[in-house]
Amino acid sequence: MQVYLDNSATTPLLPEVAEAMKPYWSEKYGNPSSPHSLGVECERALTNCRMYLAQLLGVNHQELIFTSSGTEANNLAILGFAYNQRKPGHIITTSIEHLSVLNVMNHLSEQHQWQISYLPVNKQGLIDLKQLEAEIRPDTCLISIGLVNNEIGTIQDLASIGQIVKKYNQQQQQIVLHVDAVQAFGHIPLDIKKNNIHLLTVSGHKIFGPKGSGLLYCDHKVRLQPLFFGGGQENGLRSGTENLPAIIGFTKACQLAMEEYNSRLSQLKLWYNQLLEHLTEIPDHFINSPTNGSPHIINIGFIGIKSEILVHFLEAKGIYVSMGAACSGRRQSISHVLQAIGLTPEQAGASIRISLSPFHTRDEIEYAGKIINETVNEIRSIYQ
Numbered sequence: 045m046q047v048y049l050d051n052s053a054t055t056p057l058l059p060e061v062a063e064a065m066k067p068y069w070s071e072k073y074g075n076p077s078s079p080h081s082l083g084v085e086c087e088r089a090l091t092n093c094r095m096y097l098a099q100l101l102g103v104n105h106q107e108l109i110f111t112s113s114g115t116e117a118n119n120l121a122i123l124g125f126a127y128n129q130r131k132p133g134h135i136i137t138t139s140i141e142h143l144s145v146l147n148v149m150n151h152l153s154e155q156h157q158w159q160i161s162y163l164p165v166n167k168q169g170l171i172d173l174k175q176l177e178a179e180i181r182p183d184t185c186l187i188s189i190g191l192v193n194n195e196i197g198t199i200q201d202l203a204s205i206g207q208i209v210k211k212y213n214q215q216q217q218q219i220v221l222h223v224d225a226v227q228a229f230g231h232i233p234l235d236i237k238k239n240n241i242h243l244l245t246v247s248g249h250k251i252f253g254p255k256g257s258g259l260l261y262c263d264h265k266v267r268l269q270p271l272f273f274g275g276g277q278e279n280g281l282r283s284g285t286e287n288l289p290a291i292i293g294f295t296k297a298c299q300l301a302m303e304e305y306n307s308r309l310s311q312l313k314l315w316y317n318q319l320l321e322h323l324t325e326i327p328d329h330f331i332n333s334p335t336n337g338s339p340h341i342i343n344i345g346f347i348g349i350k351s352e353i354l355v356h357f358l359e360a361k362g363i364y365v366s367m368g369a370a371c372s373g374r375r376q377s378i379s380h381v382l383q384a385i386g387l388t389p390e391q392a393g394a395s396i397r398i399s400l401s402p403f404h405t406r407d408e409i410e411y412a413g414k415i416i417n418e419t420v421n422e423i424r425s426i427y428q
């Protein structure tokens with residue numbers, strides 16, 4: 045049996061999504077900018093996707109920019125905003141962001157004299173809201189927060205963060221709130237307007253949609269500078285012929301995620317609890333995920349076991365888990381997230397990330413729980 049438990053890294057394409065995309069590869073292949081009927085048909089499809097997503101997110105269709113990934117949307121949100129300012133300012137983010145945020149922040153501070161404050165987190169991965177407020181200075185113009193952490197599943201208190209941003213903006217300061225919702229979309233409720241979000245990032249391949257698809261919501265009051273220039277597609281913010289098959293697939297994946305929201309969430313919770321029950325029977329374990337985190341992520345360590353060894357032993361038995369974020373998971377370095385929540389290098393090096401999908405079967409979860417338990421014991425008997 046194979047059990048894929050790395051759904052935070054990526055998810056398989058749903059058959060309905062693949063089906064929706066199919067005609068756009070070879071039959072409806074027009075360029076949405078072309079004046080003839082093939083192009084017009086594709087432009088219409090593109091507009092329909094944008095209108096549908098705008099309605100789903102409760103925003104205006106002109107505020108949506110299709111991108112190639114969550115990474116690109118994060119780059120466009122942060123760099124696009126910063127490059128549009130007259131002079132470098134101050135940004136607040138957290139120490140546990142995805143690298144597509146952290147490395148952009150490094151770039152801005154090293155190459156463009158921006159000042160960046162990285163909020164620490166507690167053992168649960170939560171920022172301190174008082175500290176967030178304390179960091180706000182007269183030149184703070186952007187706050188960038190990952191709503192659900194991709195390694196441990198912590199859910200930040202978005203409602204309170206949104207209220208803080210609103211309060212300062214009512215006092216004549218202009219702070220833009222960017223939310224990286226790549227791991228949140230489809231897993232927790234998201235209200236853009238209610239939470240005073242100005243910029244929001246979503247990625248297609250984390251929600252059973254195609255790779256190469258992403259979305260940035262940008263409030264019409266916020267001005268961004270494009271990162272690349274050309275034909276002026278996407279309101280001039282993302283030149284390049286639109287990847288229509290990916291956009292069609294992304295839209296279908298979003299539609300299914302919303303239509304099946306409640307059933308998927310209750311399935312996820314079921315698998316989460318069932319697997320956790322097995323895992324907590326394993327001696328000398330420690331759970332790194334908070335108890336009230338997103339139910340698709342369990343980060344767990346086993347004392348004395350190197351995560352790299354465990355991942356490969358499990359893989360040989362058909363269980364796919366990861367050591368941390370996929371983009372850094374093959375590197376030997378210690379996870380910045382696990383470090384930030386206070387783990388020692390040994391603890392961090394003994395931790396794995398298990399990320400679930402709603403589409404497992406009871407047998408899969410039973411098998412995974414049993415095999416992980418057996419494998420931890422097996423490795424302990426070999427190496428101790």
Ligand SMILES: Cc1ncc(COP(=O)(O)O)c(C=O)c1O
Nearest residue numbers: 113114115142194224226227247
């Ligand atoms: C929180 C978070 N933000 C951004 C990204 C980047 O998304 P993409 O893989 O679509 O570039 C990821 C991917 O793992 C993520 O988990």
